[in-house]
Amino acid sequence: MLKNIVKGLEPSSTLKINEISRQLEDKGEKIFKFGFGQSPFQIPPDIVNELKNNAYQNKYLPMQGLKELREAVAKYTSIKKDYNYKFENVIIGPGSKELMFLLHVIFDGEIILPVPSWVSYAPQAVLGRNKIQLIQTKRENNWFPTGLEIEEVVLKDKNKNYLLFLNSPNNPSGQICGNLKEISEIAKKYNLIILSDEIYSELSFEEGFKSISSFCPEKTIISTGLSKWCGAGGWRLGYFIVPDSLSVLKNSINVLASETFSAVSAPIQYAAITAYTNNYSEYVNISKNILKAVGNYVYEKLKSNKILINKPQGGFYLMPEFLNKKFNTSLEMCDNILKETGVVLLPGSDFGFDKKKMLVRLSFTDFDGQNFMNQVQNGQKIDNSLILKLAPKIVEGVDKLKKWSAST
Numbered sequence: 001m002l003k004n005i006v007k008g009l010e011p012s013s014t015l016k017i018n019e020i021s022r023q024l025e026d027k028g029e030k031i032f033k034f035g036f037g038q039s040p041f042q043i044p045p046d047i048v049n050e051l052k053n054n055a056y057q058n059k060y061l062p063m064q065g066l067k068e069l070r071e072a073v074a075k076y077t078s079i080k081k082d083y084n085y086k087f088e089n090v091i092i093g094p095g096s097k098e099l100m101f102l103l104h105v106i107f108d109g110e111i112i113l114p115v116p117s118w119v120s121y122a123p124q125a126v127l128g129r130n131k132i133q134l135i136q137t138k139r140e141n142n143w144f145p146t147g148l149e150i151e152e153v154v155l156k157d158k159n160k161n162y163l164l165f166l167n168s169p170n171n172p173s174g175q176i177c178g179n180l181k182e183i184s185e186i187a188k189k190y191n192l193i194i195l196s197d198e199i200y201s202e203l204s205f206e207e208g209f210k211s212i213s214s215f216c217p218e219k220t221i222i223s224t225g226l227s228k229w230c231g232a233g234g235w236r237l238g239y240f241i242v243p244d245s246l247s248v249l250k251n252s253i254n255v256l257a258s259e260t261f262s263a264v265s266a267p268i269q270y271a272a273i274t275a276y277t278n279n280y281s282e283y284v285n286i287s288k289n290i291l292k293a294v295g296n297y298v299y300e301k302l303k304s305n306k307i308l309i310n311k312p313q314g315g316f317y318l319m320p321e322f323l324n325k326k327f328n329t330s331l332e333m334c335d336n337i338l339k340e341t342g343v344v345l346l347p348g349s350d351f352g353f354d355k356k357k358m359l360v361r362l363s364f365t366d367f368d369g370q371n372f373m374n375q376v377q378n379g380q381k382i383d384n385s386l387i388l389k390l391a392p393k394i395v396e397g398v399d400k401l402k403k404w405s406a407s408t
């Protein structure tokens with residue numbers, strides 16, 4: 001009774017690893033949740049209050065989203081990116097993930113996915129019945145594709161339409177793309193469309209995050225939302241900003257939105273106006289300061305002649321590579337690490353890497369973010385003793401991982 005296209009989709013090994021860790025927890029074992037990528041912080045209280053105040057909003061909202069919210073998002077983004085986005089360019093969706101799915105459904109062409117690639121891009125491309133072109137990236141280039149690597153894909157058939165996914169700061173590598181200009185030139189030369197997944201952009205550790213949209217705004221769909229910077233993944237509010245030059249895509253996504261989710265929950269949209277109107281720079285700066293300190297702690301402790309790792313640049317993740325030859329696949333290695341140490345990690349194969357590469361994704365969010373935030377001031381230097389006190393599971397889990405690596 002199932003369509004072949006669905007039968008072909010494998011359940012993610014993320015689920016398998018979560019299942020094993022639940023079984024271990026049930027047995028009373030201590031688990032270090034480094035597999036799960038969720039903001040450790042709470043939503044700013046005034047935004048939560050706005051949700052309460054708007055609980056009575058019971059009308060269906062316009063399919064593209066509430067005008068006041070779209071205006072707030074357009075203004076917020078125009079200032080950040082120094083470009084004039086209008087409310088007509090903004091589509092509000094129930095999470096950016098759903099909007100990406102609709103884009104896959106309407107787009108006719110090939111999907112270029114640089115590896116590592118976030119777990120949902122490829123299955124969504126399959127469901128959209130578009131061919132996937134994977135580009136294996138390199139550590140030396142921060143795990144992003146070079147212009148030449150993208151060009152090689154396009155030159156195989158210049159007559160096709162191409163949609164390139166670019167996710168910076170990246171899940172899982174934690175790296176920021178440093179060659180945006182080069183990529184934008186290829187996009188302009190071959191008329192590529194870019195989906196710029198900027199869901200972690202507010203959590204870039206250094207100032208001055210740049211989006212590919214600054215180099216080729218007319219080719220770029222910006223995809224982001226509340227989930228990561230505002231600690232509101234469960235609210236399910238994301239958005240696309242689609243430039244006028246791609247309004248054909250925008251109109252078609254709107255049609256599909258109207259035939260599927262209709263509109264995002266009204267109270268959430270009203271509350272989100274506050275999130276994009278008030279100034280949350282202090283909340284975001286403290287969040288970044290904590291994430292940067294915890295990420296750097298993990299990086300400094302793990303990097304060694306047995307573990308290769310790039311310094312984290314934004315978001316929640318690090319991508320260590322273990323230099324051992326004991327395991328056949330990264331999944332097998334993650335299973336072993338979990339059984340031996342209680343540390344949950346995701347295998348690099350989930351993100352498109354060859355399963356023989358001993359790469360893993362490590363999420364450094366297993367701590368009480370609210371408690372951490374309450375204990376530090378904006379701009380305060382966070383040293384190792386604070387991390388030991390406020391993120392003890394990170395310290396213990398990393399220690400276990402290091403010992404595991406040394407003995408393997």
Ligand SMILES: Cc1ncc(COP(=O)(O)O)c(C=O)c1O
Pocket residue numbers: 037094095096097098118167170171197199224225226227233236237238
């Ligand atoms: C890279 C990346 N893109 C998109 C999303 C989805 O975000 P949303 O909550 O807006 O659907 C996530 C969430 O895990 C993510 O890690």
